[in-house]
Amino acid sequence: MNPNASFDNMTESSAPPSFKEKLHVGRPNVGNREALLARINDMLDRRWLTNNGPFVQELEQKMSEFLGVRNCIAMCNATIALEITTRALGMSGEVIVPPFTFVATAHALQWQEITPVFCDIDPTTHHIDPKKIESMITPRTTGIVGVHLWGRPCAVNTLTEIAAKHKLKLIFDAAHAFGCSHGGRMIGGFGDAEVFSFHATKFFNTFEGGLVATDNDELAQKIRLMKNFGFEGYDNVIYIGTNGKMTEICAAMGLTNLESLDEFIQTNHTNYYRYRQGLSGLPGVSVIEYNEAERNNYQYVVLEIDEKMAGVSRDRLVEALHAKNVIARRYFYPGCHRMEPYRSYFPHSRLLLPKTERLARRVMLLPTGTAVELEHIDAICVLIKRIINGSILS
Structure with missing residues (x-):
């Protein structure tokens, strides 16, 4: 038993x-850890710490193979990746997004003076409700952002x-949704x-980082320019850009963790x-399900x-x-x-947004x-049962 745990034999008594x-x-x-440290030492010996180093190039290649796409562009984080991708696609005006997502999804648009238009969700899937989208499209609408929440694909088709x-x-x-599939x-x-x-x-994780994946070669080239200040070559700037590059140490972490990906997913699955x-049959408590016909990361x-059914609110729990x-x-x-x-x-x-309002009060x-x-x-399951049963209210 883990020495950090302090509990008895998990019985109700x-x-x-x-x-x-x-x-x-x-x-x-x-x-x-040894593989990571070996890569870090290699990086230090080369003194190539950023600017599209060999680890970044290797990570992008392996990601392309793993995801089955032509282009993968490693980035410093996903927020910058969203901002650059949005700009590279020429999105402007209004973009339809779900409100039940991390705020960076909306911020990446607002930061560029694009108005995020919030479309309510499907309470069953937790994703943007496609039946509501068309009524929200206006002459100013230039795009849609779908979110694969919890690793479960939204209504892609x-x-x-x-x-x-x-x-x-x-x-x-x-x-x-890294490591997940839709339709195989x-x-x-x-x-x-x-x-x-x-x-x-x-x-x-890559410590901190993100990735853009696309089969659009022209879009990928534009994103590569934009993430590196618009440089094409050493001293030739041909496009407006910013700094969205992934560092070599982050790529080294990514390559190392990629080798343990199956282990991570198996642990999550277990x-x-x-x-x-442990929570089966507990009134008022439901655990979201995954489609076992697809690949899932279970993270x-x-x-x-x-x-009403549990007798305790989500916040109290x-x-x-x-x-x-x-x-x-x-x-x-x-x-x-x-x-x-x-x-x-x-x-x-x-x-x-009544469905979003309701779900935001229920999810944990x-x-x-x-x-x-x-x-x-x-032990956590025992603890939740006791809270639900009213024997623990701290």
């Missing part, structure tokens, strides 16, 4: 489980049809481009089903809490878990539309990943 060390959602996975019908650009925010095809090759996050909290088993254990050092998280509370500047720009948006995530032991999961 034992003392309330607690943990000496905090258990986090998204504590970073680290692959083979329908969004593609809508975008083609109305001549709109289509980007997929695939921050959660790896996420990465859909839409005009897809953007991945390799932030430290993602199951696959943890996910341990939670499913998120997502619960929906029905307060999170608070009680925090008191035991289980740092469960509310995602994506309270929704982008309730954050600044959007709540000031669109003060009545909550009335137009539990700790998983390689830093979480199965004994931890068993």
Whole structure:
């Protein structure tokens, strides 16, 4: 048993489980440390630390092979990747996005003075509801951003049809979806481009980083120019740009973690089903499901809490878990539309987004990943049961 755990034999009659060390959602996975250090030493010996070094080039090539796309462009982070991709596609005016996502999805547009138009979600999938999109298209609309939330693909085919019908650009925010598939095809090759996050909290990380994947060669070339100040060659700037480059040390981490990808996913898979088993039949608590016919990364254990059935609110449950050092998280509370500047720009948006409003009060995530032991999961499940049953209210 992990020495950081402090609990009994997981029975209903034992003392309330607690943990000496905090258990986090998204504590970073680290692959083979020796392999990483060897790459870092190689990098230091070469003294090539950034500017499209050999590790970045190798990572891009391996990502292209893994995702089955012609072009992968490594970036310093996914937010910059979204901003550059949006600009490279010539998006302007208004772009339709879901409000139930990380705020960077909206910020990447607003930063460029593009108005994010929030479209309500499908409460079953948690994704943007494609049935509501066409009514929101105006003469100012230039694109749609779909988000593959929790690694589950959004309505890719329908969004593609809508975008083609109305001549709109289509980007997929695939921050959660590395290693996942749709229709047997790896996420990465859909839409005009897809953007991945390799932030430290993602199951696959490059310390900090992102990636743009696209089969559009012309778009890829434009993104490569824009991420490096518009340089073509040593002293020839042919395009406006910024600094979106990934460093060599981040690429070294990515190459190392890529070698452990199957192990990370297997750990997530095991943890996910341990939670499913431990929480099965608990009133008011449902664990989101994954399509076993597709590839999944299982990096998120997502619960929906029905307060009426559970007898306790999601927020009260999170608070009680925090008191035991289980740092469960509310995602994506309270929704982008309730954050600044959007709540000031669109003060009545909550009335137009009832499904998002409801889901934002119900969703929570539990700790998983390689830093979480199965004994931890068993104890967390016991703890949740006791909170639901009213025997623990801290």
